[in-house]
Amino acid sequence: MDRRTFLKAAAGTGALAASGGLAMPALSQGAAAKTLRFVPQANLANFDPIWGTQYVVRNAALLVWDTLYGIDSNFQPKRQMTSGEEVSADGLVWTFKLRPGLKFHDGAPVTSKDVVQSLKRWQARDPMGLMIKAIENELVAVDDTTFKWSLKQPYPKMLFALGKNNSPCTFIMPERIAKTDPFTQITEYIGSGPMKFVRNEWVPGAKAVFEKFADYVPRDEPASWLSGGKKMLLDRIEWVIMPDAATAAAALQNGEVDWWETALSDLVPILKRNANINVDIGDPLGNIGAFRMNHLHPPFNNVKVRQAVMTALNQEDYMRSIVGDDDKLWKEMGGFFTPGTPLYTEEGGAMMKAKNVAAAKKLLAESGYKDEPVVCVVAQDMAATKSMGDVTAELLKSIGLKVDFVATDWGTTGARRAQKTPPGQGGWNMFHTWHAGADCVNPASYTAVRANGEKAWFGWPDVPAVETEVTNWFNAKDVAEEKAVMGRLNTAAVQNVVYCPTGFYLGYQAWRKNVSGVTSGPFPVLWGVSKA
Amino acid sequence: MLAFIVRRIITTIPVMAFVALFVFSLLYIAPGDPAAVIAGDQASPADVERIRASLGLDRPYLVRFAEWSFRVLQGDLGTSIFTSLPVTQLIAQRIEPTLSLMVLTLIFAVTIAVPMGVIAAWKAGSWIDRGAMAFAVFGFSVPVFVVGYLLAYVFALQLDWVPVQGYTPLSQGFWPWFKNLILPAVTLGLVYIALIARITRATMLEVLQQDYVRTAQAKGVGQREVLFLHALKNAAVPIVTIIGIGIALLIGGAVVTESVFAIPGLGRLTVDAILRRDYPVIQGVVLMFSLVYVLVNLLIDLTYTLVDPRIRY
Numbered sequence: 001m002d003r004r005t006f007l008k009a010a011a012g013t014g015a016l017a018a019s020g021g022l023a024m025p026a027l028s029q030g031a032a033a034k035t036l037r038f039v040p041q042a043n044l045a046n047f048d049p050i051w052g053t054q055y056v057v058r059n060a061a062l063l064v065w066d067t068l069y070g071i072d073s074n075f076q077p078k079r080q081m082t083s084g085e086e087v088s089a090d091g092l093v094w095t096f097k098l099r100p101g102l103k104f105h106d107g108a109p110v111t112s113k114d115v116v117q118s119l120k121r122w123q124a125r126d127p128m129g130l131m132i133k134a135i136e137n138e139l140v141a142v143d144d145t146t147f148k149w150s151l152k153q154p155y156p157k158m159l160f161a162l163g164k165n166n167s168p169c170t171f172i173m174p175e176r177i178a179k180t181d182p183f184t185q186i187t188e189y190i191g192s193g194p195m196k197f198v199r200n201e202w203v204p205g206a207k208a209v210f211e212k213f214a215d216y217v218p219r220d221e222p223a224s225w226l227s228g229g230k231k232m233l234l235d236r237i238e239w240v241i242m243p244d245a246a247t248a249a250a251a252l253q254n255g256e257v258d259w260w261e262t263a264l265s266d267l268v269p270i271l272k273r274n275a276n277i278n279v280d281i282g283d284p285l286g287n288i289g290a291f292r293m294n295h296l297h298p299p300f301n302n303v304k305v306r307q308a309v310m311t312a313l314n315q316e317d318y319m320r321s322i323v324g325d326d327d328k329l330w331k332e333m334g335g336f337f338t339p340g341t342p343l344y345t346e347e348g349g350a351m352m353k354a355k356n357v358a359a360a361k362k363l364l365a366e367s368g369y370k371d372e373p374v375v376c377v378v379a380q381d382m383a384a385t386k387s388m389g390d391v392t393a394e395l396l397k398s399i400g401l402k403v404d405f406v407a408t409d410w411g412t413t414g415a416r417r418a419q420k421t422p423p424g425q426g427g428w429n430m431f432h433t434w435h436a437g438a439d440c441v442n443p444a445s446y447t448a449v450r451a452n453g454e455k456a457w458f459g460w461p462d463v464p465a466v467e468t469e470v471t472n473w474f475n476a477k478d479v480a481e482e483k484a485v486m487g488r489l490n491t492a493a494v495q496n497v498v499y500c501p502t503g504f505y506l507g508y509q510a511w512r513k514n515v516s517g518v519t520s521g522p523f524p525v526l527w528g529v530s531k532a
Numbered sequence: 533m534l535a536f537i538v539r540r541i542i543t544t545i546p547v548m549a550f551v552a553l554f555v556f557s558l559l560y561i562a563p564g565d566p567a568a569v570i571a572g573d574q575a576s577p578a579d580v581e582r583i584r585a586s587l588g589l590d591r592p593y594l595v596r597f598a599e600w601s602f603r604v605l606q607g608d609l610g611t612s613i614f615t616s617l618p619v620t621q622l623i624a625q626r627i628e629p630t631l632s633l634m635v636l637t638l639i640f641a642v643t644i645a646v647p648m649g650v651i652a653a654w655k656a657g658s659w660i661d662r663g664a665m666a667f668a669v670f671g672f673s674v675p676v677f678v679v680g681y682l683l684a685y686v687f688a689l690q691l692d693w694v695p696v697q698g699y700t701p702l703s704q705g706f707w708p709w710f711k712n713l714i715l716p717a718v719t720l721g722l723v724y725i726a727l728i729a730r731i732t733r734a735t736m737l738e739v740l741q742q743d744y745v746r747t748a749q750a751k752g753v754g755q756r757e758v759l760f761l762h763a764l765k766n767a768a769v770p771i772v773t774i775i776g777i778g779i780a781l782l783i784g785g786a787v788v789t790e791s792v793f794a795i796p797g798l799g800r801l802t803v804d805a806i807l808r809r810d811y812p813v814i815q816g817v818v819l820m821f822s823l824v825y826v827l828v829n830l831l832i833d834l835t836y837t838l839v840d841p842r843i844r845y
């Protein structure tokens with residue numbers, strides 16, 4: 001019996017179960033109806049969304065802290081905490097106005113001083129924030145509801161930076177909390193978002209609780225991702241941490257939880273057969289599977305070896321190893337950016353779909369490969385990296401590369417990939433990972449596509465053509481110009497094999513039918529959700 | 533006796549000191565970097581370095597060990613790198629579920645395993661003996677998580693008698709507490725039953741060959757009395773020993789059981805901490821488990837005097 005079959009058998013037990021479920025523990029039916037029990041993607045181990053940038057932290061933080069702007073499902077930044085903004089004719093001075101009635105959970109009003117201090121903390125940890133910091137003259141509070149940002153040169157992507165959903169977002173905290181060093185964790189969790197964090201019920205690794213903030217005033221516009229009115233219809237949300245997928249599936253079927261954020265694709269057929277459960281795509285922006293090659297050391301310091309690997313790669317092999325036989329869950333990519341988003345392009349991306357082992361062998365022969373072993377680091381405790389690692393080992397061998405397969409855990413991979421030393425001295429040639437599609441819609445937060453040498457992400461690609469186009473994108477004045485830039489950027493990234501995308505994949509979410517208002521989004525959108 | 537207890541407690545100190553040194557050193561040389569985990573994928577090496585410095589992870593080994601040891605001596609196990617909560621608070625939050633699970637498992641296992649082993653020895657060679665030993669082999673062979681899933685399938689999902697997962701504190705009532713724990717306790721107890729039953733049977737077989745047993749039988753003492761008063765009492769020392777050793781099995785098994793049944797106990801806390809390299813939590817939990825194990829062994833030694841009057845300290 002293999003892993004998938006066993007998990008199905010274990011969780012499939014629920015399909016046979018009577019739908020009556022269990023009595024709600026320690027809650028009256030009325031209270032239970034207003035309490036949503038949600039199984040998040042991971043454990044909420046810390047709760048500082050600037051200090052710790054994991055997505056599970058961001059998802060919880062979106063309930064507690066509000067943002068100045070928020071992108072909608074068309075990737076357009078819309079006002080959230082602001083009522084307006086003005087930019088000077090030369091594009092150097094931005095003046096923002098806060099909307100009235102904003103309050104923190106401790107009852108204090110949200111003022112410009114809070115905003116300024118929060119933005120300063122955010123700037124230190126965010127790639128776009130750092131870019132703004134580099135061209136900043138000053139960021140000051142003009143009065144209680146107005147703040148001004150003066151720059152040395154125009155920054156057309158300002159509103160996108162303030163409204164993006166990538167971690168870290170521009171979460172606004174009280175000034176005294178935001179004064180905490182950005183590299184030190186905050187210990188007070190007070191925001192102005194629609195829910196309050198119930199700290200005394202927080203058991204890291206087990207439970208996190210949020211209660212409705214009665215004084216929150218949502219915007220009037222309809223909600224769309226981070227924008228619009230965040231109307232909370234629930235009084236209480238309990239995050240129940242479940243490390244085991246089969247247990248989460250069984251608990252959902254038994255009515256012990258209401259919503260499972262990341263339903264394992266192996267278990268989805270069983271959940272779909274349950275009349276009390278809805279299943280749909282969770283995050284439409286999905287993930288991009290990837291392995292990175294180390295550009296500093298042989299053999300991958302030779303572009304022809306990198307091209308050989310990309311030419312031979314068959315994305316279908318990788319995607320099926322991750323999502324199984326469900327064809328709705330994956331797509332072949334001809335570009336580095338998130339498929340289905342406005343700026344996605346396959347220009348210059350033919351190599352990504354070549355699947356040509358013979359051509360790859362020819363490229364390898366031309367490269368002068370000297371039979372160096374490829375130290376391939378594979379984290380075994382992450383299903384996606386383990387699956388991809390197995391496929392890669394076969395891929396490398398198929399074109400004639402010698403493989404030194406290092407099976408380890410994610411914690412070790414995280415430390416080892418930062419080593420620039422040669423592979424034989426504790427370094428590496430290759431490791432596997434994945435990128436949230438939300439990070440890859442454009443170059444703004446797409447650290448993995450950057451190719452600025454020593455400053456680049458692990459693997460340290462140095463491709464000036466890529467960096468030129470990234471700069472051009474930040475300076476682009478309209479969508480047409482952005483699209484032209486993206487075509488050139490994609491071509492340069494593919495030709496130089498900045499890294500190897502292994503395909504685009506989606507995941508399911510599942511919820512009980514007495515829960516309504518669930519939508520797809522790059523994060524679990526909990527406002528607008530109710531429970532009968 | 534009192535002198536023995538004091539002597540044993542004093543010998544605990546170097547044992548704990550060695551455990552502390554061993555755990556701290558092991559984590560120091562183990563690969564992995566909590567600062568990199570915290571910083572996330574967008575972080576630059578400089579960011580990671582700043583976080584490492586803010587956590588004090590860039591300081592020399594001896595300085596860190598000395599500071600940690602000094603705090604431990606004062607009862608302070610440090611602060612979790614990730615949650616910023618004191619390790620003692622994290623352990624306190626998790627100790628009740630794990631303790632409940634272990635105690636219930638122990639009661640369940642001993643109640644079943646000892647009579648099973650005694651009866652198997654009494655009926656040695658019969659179908660009862662073979663059945664009991666087949667059950668023991670099954671208990672040893674089937675992984676804990678498989679048993680857990682199967683029990684959840686039958687009793688939680690098909691019969692709907694108990695919940696699939698979770699934990700209800702004892703303060704909210706005995707029945708809700710028991711309902712949440714019964715499946716995990718049975719799951720975890722299976723391998724323990726197998727172990728104790730086999731040892732009980734083997735020891736009893738030996739004791740039942742002794743002259744005094746034959747004498748008791750010849751004098752017309754009832755079979756139940758012979759087995760449970762005369763023979764079992766003399767076979768008790770190895771059984772008590774194996775129950776004590778089994779505590780370590782329970783601790784290891786609790787890690788898997790707590791994951792399968794989503795029980796927020798110390799096992800899950802440990803696994804989460806190891807995966808994230810949350811050093812203070814790992815050190816604190818291992819130190820606490822070591823102390824528990826040392827104390828259990830002391831308790832076992834003291835129990836010998838109760839079951840065998842010839843043993844005196």
